[in-house]
Amino acid sequence: MQNGKNDISRRRLLRDGLWGACLVGTAGAGSFVAGRGKKDNTVWQIDPETCVACGNCATYCVLEESAVKCVHAYEVCGYCEICFGYFGPEPVNINEGAENQVCPTGAIKRTFVEEPYYEYTVDESLCNGCGKCVKGCNAFGNGSLHLQVRHDRCLNCNECSIAAACPSGAYKRVPADKPYLLKRAGHA
Amino acid sequence: MNRQLATTNTKVIVGLVIAVAIIVGIFAVVRLDVTGKTGSGLGSEFVYDIEGVGQIDPNLILYEQALLPIETGFSNAYAVAVDSEGSIYVAGDSSIRVFTENGDSFGEIELAGTPRCLALAADGSIYVGMRSRVEHYNAQSERLASWPDLGGKAVLASIAVSKKGEVFVADAGNRIVLRYDTEGRLLGAIGAKDTDRNIPGFVIPSPYFDLAMAEDGLLRVVNPGMHRIEAYTPNGDLEFSWGRFGMAVDGFCGCCNPVNFAILEDGSFVTCEKGLKRVKIYDPEGSFVGVVAGPEQLGHTGPLKICMLPTDCQAGGFDVAVDPSGRILVLDTVRNVVRVFTRIKKEL
Numbered sequence: 001m002q003n004g005k006n007d008i009s010r011r012r013l014l015r016d017g018l019w020g021a022c023l024v025g026t027a028g029a030g031s032f033v034a035g036r037g038k039k040d041n042t043v044w045q046i047d048p049e050t051c052v053a054c055g056n057c058a059t060y061c062v063l064e065e066s067a068v069k070c071v072h073a074y075e076v077c078g079y080c081e082i083c084f085g086y087f088g089p090e091p092v093n094i095n096e097g098a099e100n101q102v103c104p105t106g107a108i109k110r111t112f113v114e115e116p117y118y119e120y121t122v123d124e125s126l127c128n129g130c131g132k133c134v135k136g137c138n139a140f141g142n143g144s145l146h147l148q149v150r151h152d153r154c155l156n157c158n159e160c161s162i163a164a165a166c167p168s169g170a171y172k173r174v175p176a177d178k179p180y181l182l183k184r185a186g187h188a
Numbered sequence: 189m190n191r192q193l194a195t196t197n198t199k200v201i202v203g204l205v206i207a208v209a210i211i212v213g214i215f216a217v218v219r220l221d222v223t224g225k226t227g228s229g230l231g232s233e234f235v236y237d238i239e240g241v242g243q244i245d246p247n248l249i250l251y252e253q254a255l256l257p258i259e260t261g262f263s264n265a266y267a268v269a270v271d272s273e274g275s276i277y278v279a280g281d282s283s284i285r286v287f288t289e290n291g292d293s294f295g296e297i298e299l300a301g302t303p304r305c306l307a308l309a310a311d312g313s314i315y316v317g318m319r320s321r322v323e324h325y326n327a328q329s330e331r332l333a334s335w336p337d338l339g340g341k342a343v344l345a346s347i348a349v350s351k352k353g354e355v356f357v358a359d360a361g362n363r364i365v366l367r368y369d370t371e372g373r374l375l376g377a378i379g380a381k382d383t384d385r386n387i388p389g390f391v392i393p394s395p396y397f398d399l400a401m402a403e404d405g406l407l408r409v410v411n412p413g414m415h416r417i418e419a420y421t422p423n424g425d426l427e428f429s430w431g432r433f434g435m436a437v438d439g440f441c442g443c444c445n446p447v448n449f450a451i452l453e454d455g456s457f458v459t460c461e462k463g464l465k466r467v468k469i470y471d472p473e474g475s476f477v478g479v480v481a482g483p484e485q486l487g488h489t490g491p492l493k494i495c496m497l498p499t500d501c502q503a504g505g506f507d508v509a510v511d512p513s514g515r516i517l518v519l520d521t522v523r524n525v526v527r528v529f530t531r532i533k534k535e536l
Contacts, residue, residue, distance in 0.1 A: 049498055055228030055235075078393020080413060080443035082433055084463070089238045090435050104233040116391055116413065130228075135236040138501040140442035140463035142394050146498075168497075 042173040044160050045181050048146035051170040053131030053138070057147055060165040061129075067154035068129035068147050068162065070107070070122045073183035076144035079117040085137030085145040086110055086120055102136050103127075124150070144183065151179050241435045242464055244482030248437060250469065250533045251480040251516060257525035258291035264503070267305045268519040268526060270511040271312070276526060278519065279303035279316065289511065291526070297329045307347035307355070309370075315355055317344035322357060322372065335372035338362070345397040346448075348407065354422065356407055360397040363390040365409055367422065378424040379409060387426050388414065396447035396462070396505045403455060412444035417457065417474070430474025437468070438476035447505040450516070458516055462504045467518055467529075480516050480529050487523060495522075 046057070046068065057068035082094055086108050091100040096110055107126035111119045122145070129147060137145040163171035174181065228234075262280030269277045274289040282302055286295035297314070305317035312327030320342035322335040338344070343361035350356070354375065355368040365378040381389030390397065391413025399409040406419040406427055416431030435441045446459035455472035458480060467480040486506070495501040500522055507519040516529040 052497065053236075055230045057228075058234070059229045078413070078443060080393050081391075082415075082443050084443055089236070089241055094433075102236070104231075130230055130234045132234055132236050138498050139236075139238075139495055139504075141444075143498045143501060 041176050043151060043156050043176050043179045044149050044154060044163060044171060045174040045179060046147050046149060047170045047172060047181050048183050050168050051147055052168045053134040053147065054167055055130050056165045057162050058128045058130040060162045062155065062157060062161055063153065066129040067149055069124045069127045069150050070129065070133055070145055071148045072120060072122055073144045073146065075185040076142050076183050078142050079113060079119060080141060081116040081118055083118065083120055084140035085133040102133055104132065108133060146183055148180055238464060242483050244437060244479055248479045250478035250531055251529040252532050253485065254515060254528045254530040255291065257527050258287055260285060260524050260526060262524045265519055265521055265524045266303060268507050268509045268517055269306050269308050270509045270517060271308045272512060274511050274513065276517060277306060277308060278526060279306045284316065297325060304344050305346045307349050309349040310351065315347045315349060317347050317357060319343060333372055343395050345395055346399050348399050348401045350401045356399055358397040358399045360392045360395045363392050365399060376424060378420050393444045398448045400449065400451050402451055410446055410449060412447065415440040415445060417449065437479065448507045450508045450510045452510050453514060458508050458510060460506045460508045465504060465506065467508060481518065487520060
């Protein structure tokens with residue numbers, strides 16, 4: 001009988017289980033409400049300082065054409081004649097020929113400014129957010145090309161599939177009134 | 189009996205569930221792809237591949253690492269210089285640390301700010317370039333002077349001292365070289381674009397702009413955006429230049445290289461490139477001689493990759509110095525160590 005007092009009776013198990021379920025339910029409901037409130041005030045964005053330009057943004061977005069695009073921080077750009085965000089690692093010639101370009105979709109345009117400076121602009125309608133140009137610009141240049149979520153396209157999913165696939169934790173929620181994390185000039 | 193059995197079964201089931209949860213958790217953590225190496229599912233045309241150009245033919249390597257890298261202890265090291273005794277000076281964070289030729293630390297000079305570059309004069313005095321001003325210390329590490337600030341646009345990237353005692357300061361922000369006397373009086377400027385004097389001007393996309401005084405009395409200045417080293421008289425006349433763009437080992441890669449250089453006793457040049465990290469030797473006329481170290485010797489392990497995070501990429505402009513015995517010292521600004529290389533082959 002003494003042992004029987006310490007055993008879990010069915011009634012006690014049911015009562016405790018119900019109590020636990022209520023607690024979990026209350027916590028879940030609270031989190032849901034808090035999450036809804038948070039979602040209303042925040043949006044997804046990529047932190048360019050931790051982004052490794054892995055290419056997942058191009059393939060994991062639920063949209064057929066990713067909401068992530070390459071953007072250009074002009075104040076960081078060196079306007080290089082030989083830009084490795086534009087040219088591939090082994091360009092045949094230094095000109096605008098398609099075979100010399102790093103972008104597989106031809107989304108970056110090169111425009112002569114004055115000797116020896118060139119301006120590079122991104123045609124977002126052609127960019128798929130693969131980040132190949134970002135890798136080249138980061139490695140050889142100033143890193144002025146970087147990826148950002150475009151909020152005119154992003155559905156702001158609660159469970160963003162790119163965020164789940166992001167290997168470096170660069171995908172994060174930011175205040176909706178400051179929806180971009182653009183690079184700024186920090187020369188030297 | 190049945191109740192005891194049921195209790196035991198419950199414990200076993202709970203234990204099993206916990207064990208499975210732990211195993212799943214460990215598996216998930218181990219499988220976590222923190223570098224993106226598992227791939228995005230994109231085709232090969234979307235992969236940035238420098239494997240082909242990053243490999244260095246071992247037959248081209250003339251040097252080997254002599255001793256274990258010297259730990260500077262800095263979070264951010266910027267510049268290295270060697271005095272006539274072989275002592276190694278490294279500037280970083282907010283001080284200059286001094287090491288023996290074997291890498292033992294034996295002194296430190298505290299600074300009021302972050303040093304970007306330094307030069308050692310024949311009399312033992314030290315010129316330190318802060319972001320926008322030069323500070324002058326004597327051999328006893330006492331500050332002698334702080335020269336006038338050059339303004340918010342200035343980014344001092346390199347200093348050199350001639351045998352006459354003139355000090356040349358490379359200002360990357362204003363794309364110009366300033367010439368001073370030892371008291372900090374401005375004597376002139378070198379390298380401003382001037383078509384009448386056939387001076388093209390410096391193209392400096394990033395804050396790397398090195399210079400050094402050669403034995404022939406001409407100042408050598410890197411023009412990184414033009415992928416060449418230019419020779420100027422102290423009065424600012426452009427005499428000649430050498431160097432060209434090329435991803436192959438004999439050229440300067442990327443948008444803007446070399447980032448830093450030093451001059452060997454025989455007048456040859458040691459150059460450092462960023463992006464594709466390479467340290468190479470060119471003869472006094474600028475012909476490629478051989479390689480000191482390629483990406484593999486400069487710390488890469490496993491498959492050759494370019495840098496991952498932007499901060500690593502932007503810190504990849506290694507500095508270089510030559511000591512009196514001909515050893516080449518490379519300051520690895522990513523790992524904040526000094527790598528010492530000695531020559532193992534006279535020629536290829």
